[in-house]
Amino acid sequence: xxxxxxxxxxxxxxxxxxxxxxxxxxxxPDLSTLGTALSSxxxxxxxLGSLSNITILAPTNSAFEALLAGDASLESTALSSNNTDAIxxxxxYHVLNGTYVSSDFSETPAFAHTLLTPSGQSDSLTNVTxxxxxxxxxxxxxATIVSGELKGSNVVEADIQAANGVVVHKIDSVLTIPRNxxxxxxxxxxxxxxxxLSALTTANLVGTIDTIADLTIFVxxxxxxxxxxxxxxxxxxxxxxxxLTYHAVAGAVVFxxxxxxxxxKTVNGAELTLAVGTDGNAYIDNAKVVLPNIILSxxxxxxxxxxxxxESETPTPGNGTSTSAPVPSPTMSEFPGxxxxxxxxxxxxxxxxxxxMML
Numbered sequence: 199x200x201x202x203x204x205x206x207x208x209x210x211x212x213x214x215x216x217x218x219x220x221x222x223x224x225x226x227p228d229l230s231t232l233g234t235a236l237s238s239x240x241x242x243x244x245x246l247g248s249l250s251n252i253t254i255l256a257p258t259n260s261a262f263e264a265l266l267a268g269d270a271s272l273e274s275t276a277l278s279s280n281n282t283d284a285i286x287x288x289x290x291y292h293v294l295n296g297t298y299v300s301s302d303f304s305e306t307p308a309f310a311h312t313l314l315t316p317s318g319q320s321d322s323l324t325n326v327t328x329x330x331x332x333x334x335x336x337x338x339x340x341a342t343i344v345s346g347e348l349k350g351s352n353v354v355e356a357d358i359q360a361a362n363g364v365v366v367h368k369i370d371s372v373l374t375i376p377r378n379x380x381x382x383x384x385x386x387x388x389x390x391x392x393x394x395l396s397a398l399t400t401a402n403l404v405g406t407i408d409t410i411a412d413l414t415i416f417v418x419x420x421x422x423x424x425x426x427x428x429x430x431x432x433x434x435x436x437x438x439x440x441x442l443t444y445h446a447v448a449g450a451v452v453f454x455x456x457x458x459x460x461x462x463k464t465v466n467g468a469e470l471t472l473a474v475g476t477d478g479n480a481y482i483d484n485a486k487v488v489l490p491n492i493i494l495s496x497x498x499x500x501x502x503x504x505x506x507x508x509e510s511e512t513p514t515p516g517n518g519t520s521t522s523a524p525v526p527s528p529t530m531s532e533f534p535g536x537x538x539x540x541x542x543x544x545x546x547x548x549x550x551x552x553x554x555m556m557l
Contacts, residue, residue, distance in 0.1 A: 219246055219254065222360045229368070231262040235277075239286055246293065250362035253294035253310075255332075255343055257372045258354065265372045273372055287323050290314040291345070291375055295329055297365050300341055300356040307335040307344065307491060309453050314375070316411075323375055325411045325496035326451060330376060333453075333491060343369060346376035346493055347385055376493040378408035379415060389489050389501050393423040401442060413497035414447040414462075416470075416482050418505045426505050437509075440466055444508040451497045454480050454490040468508040482506065 217225065220243060223233045236243050246252070257265075265274050276284030291314040298310060311329035316322050324330040333344030341353040355368040376382065380398070383391050394417050398404045407415065423430075430438070443466040452462065452472070457480045461469040473481050480487040485504035492499040 216359045216361045216364075219243075219360045219364055219366075222358065222366060223256065226256075226358075226368075228258045228260070229256050231259045232256055235285065235289065238282070239289070242286055242289065250364070251297045252313075252364055253296065253298045254360075254364060254366045255292040255294065255351070255373065256366050256368050257292070257351075258368055258370060261351075261369065261371045272375060272377075284323075287314055288372070288375060291330060291332075291373055294332070297363055298334060299365055300353065300367075303334050303336045303341040303353075305336050307333045307453070307455060309333050309455065309491075323495060325409060327412050330495075331451070331453075331493055331498075332373065333493070341367075343367075343373060344491070344493070346374035346495075347382060348388070348492060349374040376495045378495045379413070379499060380404050380408055382492060382494055382499065383417065386492070386501075390420040391417055391501065393420045394418060397442065401439075403442070407446070409496060410448055411496055412449050412451050413494065414450060414452040415494075415497070415499050416445045416485070416487075416502050416506065417499050418445070418485070418502055419488065422485070422502065422504045440508050441505065444468060444470070444506050453498055454487065454500070457487075464508075466508050470506070483510070 216222075220233075220236070223229045223236065236246075246254075262277070265271075266277060268274065272284065273288055275281070276288055291312050293313040295311045295313060302308065309331045311326075312332060314324050314330040315328075316325050333342075335342050335344060337350060341356060343351045343353070345351065349371070351369040351371040351373055353367045354370050358366040358368070360366055377385075380395060383395055398407055407413070433441075444464050446465045447462050447470070448465055450462065457472045457474060459473045461471050463469050471481075471483050475481050475486075480490060480500075482500070482502055483504075483506050485502040485506055487500045488503050489501035492501070
């Protein structure tokens, strides 16, 4: 008992001696660029100073230098043009809502909300309830922060303590703010997904996919569409629309670490089975997730190896019994363009969608 009290007293004494966040950053020569950026936003600094139990992901000077020397991006343009709104959004994306120390990183990815939250404006950089996400994962033995476009930033110095229980990790590159689904998938070089992009464009659903809040979308790769081209050629308009909306869940951002033997309701109205197979891979119905956790401005995308069929009776690939997940069940009106009965111009668009998927 005395040992516990002594340890608690020691920890309290150490925390009491921890410097303020601004003092800490000011004391680190390799964080001077970050310090200069923060000094331009006294209101933001005041807010950060008032918060407790947050985690700061602090890009080093060399991280900012590499960003500005690289190809033009939203992040580099914000800094070079001194776009104050974009810079504040970028800084907010580097603050985690919660305390995450180096021992919290493991080979299984975990996801944390940041202080980049929806602004309520049409040009908001995020539409994720609770704040945009980053991934925390050990990759090749390195503690890595995964941000937009699956970009990884390595922690080069961890667990620096500031006052109020604030933890600072220095990172070797500036985080990439997640973009919308169409932009992210277009930039995706690890797997070919042009068929779904053509399909969404033809069906006039790109705007909806890019903006609907808290989206999880399962994206078949091009090989998956090619495998059922002959079937799609004979599919009705209603069937094509049903298939497309069966790949989207609105109202819940589901990462791979959330996938257990469970079911979720799709915009289509039917339920998807999510499971971990005996091979250790995540499955959506019978489709294997081949590239998970692509963070989007409004949720997450997972690349799968088959086109999902809402009419099939799909056994659970994993072990155990499926249970119903607490995911909201949006109506079709909440997903514009997804009505099962499609007529006129929209009917033509969905017929075009079938053709696009066969290309």
